[in-house]
Amino acid sequence: MGKRAATRPGRRGTSVLGGGDSQDTRRYGPGRRPARPLLAAGIALAVLIIGGAVVASWPGTRAEADAQQDGAKGGASRAASPATGTEPEPRTTPSPGKPETKPTPTPTPTPTPTTSADVPVSGPGTFTTARSQGDPVGSGPPRRYSVQVENGVDVSAADAAGEIEKILAHPQGWAAHGRGSFQLVPSGADFVIRIATPATADKLCLAHGLNTRGELNCETVDGVVVNLRRWLLGSPQFDGPPAEYRHLIINHEVGHEIGLRQHLGCAGAGKLAPVMMQQIKGLDGCRSNAWPYDKDGTYVDGPGL
Numbered sequence: 001m002g003k004r005a006a007t008r009p010g011r012r013g014t015s016v017l018g019g020g021d022s023q024d025t026r027r028y029g030p031g032r033r034p035a036r037p038l039l040a041a042g043i044a045l046a047v048l049i050i051g052g053a054v055v056a057s058w059p060g061t062r063a064e065a066d067a068q069q070d071g072a073k074g075g076a077s078r079a080a081s082p083a084t085g086t087e088p089e090p091r092t093t094p095s096p097g098k099p100e101t102k103p104t105p106t107p108t109p110t111p112t113p114t115t116s117a118d119v120p121v122s123g124p125g126t127f128t129t130a131r132s133q134g135d136p137v138g139s140g141p142p143r144r145y146s147v148q149v150e151n152g153v154d155v156s157a158a159d160a161a162g163e164i165e166k167i168l169a170h171p172q173g174w175a176a177h178g179r180g181s182f183q184l185v186p187s188g189a190d191f192v193i194r195i196a197t198p199a200t201a202d203k204l205c206l207a208h209g210l211n212t213r214g215e216l217n218c219e220t221v222d223g224v225v226v227n228l229r230r231w232l233l234g235s236p237q238f239d240g241p242p243a244e245y246r247h248l249i250i251n252h253e254v255g256h257e258i259g260l261r262q263h264l265g266c267a268g269a270g271k272l273a274p275v276m277m278q279q280i281k282g283l284d285g286c287r288s289n290a291w292p293y294d295k296d297g298t299y300v301d302g303p304g305l
Helices: 036-056 062-080 157-168 198-206 228-233 242-257
Strands: 127-129 137-139 142-150 180-184 191-196 218-220 223-227
Touching: 127 157, 137 157, 142 157, 157 180, 157 242, 191 198, 191 228, 191 242, 198 218, 198 223, 198 228, 218 242, 223 228, 223 242, 228 242
Parallel strands: 142 180, 142 191, 191 223
Antiparallel strands: 127 142, 137 180, 218 223
């Protein structure tokens, strides 16, 4: 309050409303007190005026008051929660007209698939020799051979030696037709058959001037070098499984070993490809074939290249 009431012109010391600095003296005269009912009415009116001012000055609307109360409850709740080392995330309200965004979960990386056909590109360049010894098979000049497999690859030297021994003893092979007598030995061999990773095979072949480009096999003065990729996967040109293509590898390279230096070509469309043909480079109309002789014992020949 504290604000003096306005006075009417020409009437000094009087106020329009009670409660000012001076009382109205027109009715009661100097020194007289107003009647109690009038005093009570004045007090009641003053209370109403003060109460209205307080209500009018109360901040905020009902909705805002509820929001403040919710905030107080939230603060009390956070205060009552046990300490976890991190502060609780505040509750947020999205802005009007703006959609609430949610964090995008990070996808779990999908592991790269692998297949059993994977072949190591390179190896240590050291070899394990099969300790097996077999009986001589076939007729003709005796030739003893050992089998070695590069260390660190998933091929057993003993298993590879057993497979090669069966290939050379096959009825359509060299041994069955007088081209040689072959015997598997662990040491003292006349030549060695090595199964090596592509990089190692390239190195061994290149030492004798043969560029195998990570794909081919070769025969050198030291023996036969078989590319591991060809041993395990075969050739896309060969119409047969990798196990059958191994027959072609051994028969072709051992053919060089027994003196057949020249490569052969296709003798005609639809005929069997000679085993001394480089079938991995294409068949030229011939049918893929893994054996030097056909089932009738006839040598599969072709034009020299």
